[in-house]
Amino acid sequence: MPLLQVKGLSHYFGGLKAVSDFNLDMEPGELVGIIGPNGAGKTTVFNLITGVYRPTEGQIWFNGHNLVGLQPHQIINKGIARTFQTIRLFKDLSVLDNVRIARYSQVQYSPWSSFLHTRWFGEEERKIREEALRLLGIFNLGSYAQALAKNLPYGEQRRLEIARALATKPRLLLLDEPAAGMNPGEIKRLMELIQWIRREFELTIILIEHQMRVVMGICERIQVLDFGETIAEGKPKEIQNHPRVLEAYLGKGVA
């Protein structure tokens, strides 16, 4: 059974068709790329899956649950996590807090015991802190734990966003242009990182990306969007020479 099943997904902003008839089946462990020119509706697909927007039409099934109509935090709790095209960290909070916040829904104590800081509270908080610090360690961010997120270098902020997403313990990770603004060296390390977390955390990943190197390098399957419509899908090799893809990116006549 596929882990994620998106059927006939469409979304309109007023009269504008942002996404139309988008379909995607993902088996556990797959890494699928979504590419397309600016404004093609890629991020909208992520926003629909995570409940930021409610789809005009279509169904989204994840692990046997229907996601349409759920609030974002409920969808995250089903095991989906995401990062953002432009970094959206909690800037004025510490790096440690950024990760700890992602454990919000897993907290076992009640608001009452948070007033009293009971023994139970202490135990739970200790667990949350240790888990967060362990995760930061994995991402080489341990030494920044108490720094404010906004003071981190750009590459570290990107890594922190992924760490924060993983703190919710997802099965499906949605990465929205993780390589944006990175230099070739950073991109290479990012690709290794994605491959590594995929194995280590047993993740299924959807990747939106503009950098062809990244997409062609690590994705097993690619889906190409243009003006909200899927114009091609297949293996990286097939996509590279697909006439409609070349047309969408470079214009008619080149193909």
Added chain:
Amino acid sequence: MKRRHTVPLQRGWLVALLLVLILFLSILLPQLGILNLYLQQVIMYVGINIILTISLNLVNGYMGEFSVGHAGFMAIGAYVSSLLTVLVFPRSLGPFIFPLVLVLGGLAAALAGLMVALPSFKTRGDYLAIVTLAFNMIIKSVLENIDAIGGPRGFMGMSKLTNVAWVYIWVLLTVFAIRNFVFSSYGRGILSIREDEVAAELVSVNTRQAKILAFVISSFFAGVAGGLFAHVLQFINPRSFTILKSTDVLVMVYLGGIGSITGSILGASIYTVLLELLRPLGVWRWVVGPLMLVILMVTRPRGIFGLREARWLIPAEEVQADATATS
């Protein structure tokens, strides 16, 4: 490892000892006549304002919304507790049931807080500010139009149940509860709403729950402060709880600094005492006080202690995490 645990523990005992000592002083000094009635009154107002400021800071500073209706919650606490002590419970029981009465006043205010939290799911920023403003006006109008509780003439007959010691105890409870809450997962959820609400939802924070918690807790303590206030003054009327009163609390929040309990204590104390000290200036004190605020906002936009906390208010575990991280 051992040393690490004993240091915060000793510090904890020292703080506890000091707090108990102040409690004794707050009972003894007025009884021995060392503190005259005027000074007692000023101290009580400082305390009540500290409670109001910390509670408003939870919504405006920690959560980053802009509530301008705090006096509305205060009014509910003031009226409910006054009605209870004057009309419901026998007068002789007054001093004994006073804490209970304050809690009931707080709970009534908390219920109103819940009602204000609901529109905050869909509305935020300036628009939510308008909602809270409307709420404040509704409360005032409703109070003015119920004749049974005095209408616009106000309500009186309360005994002077509030004293320095009670105010002190409630200040401690407020600081304790809100500090503990802020340093918990729920508190961090509230911080994340201030930072980026959409991102908060997308890292599993139930923002509706967090907003309800913030508004309910904030309005509960505002209600308690209202009850204390009513039993100092022994007379309340709807005009004591207008937008002007709310503005006063806002000023203290932003003077002391958003997202800081230390700041709220300082902001409320400085502003209250300053306005008392400036009394000889007559009407001019309403110019000097706010002018200082303007100067502060220009030179220090985050207030005296914005987004920072005094060391003694930070839980030992958090300080420890600090130490391990920097090494």
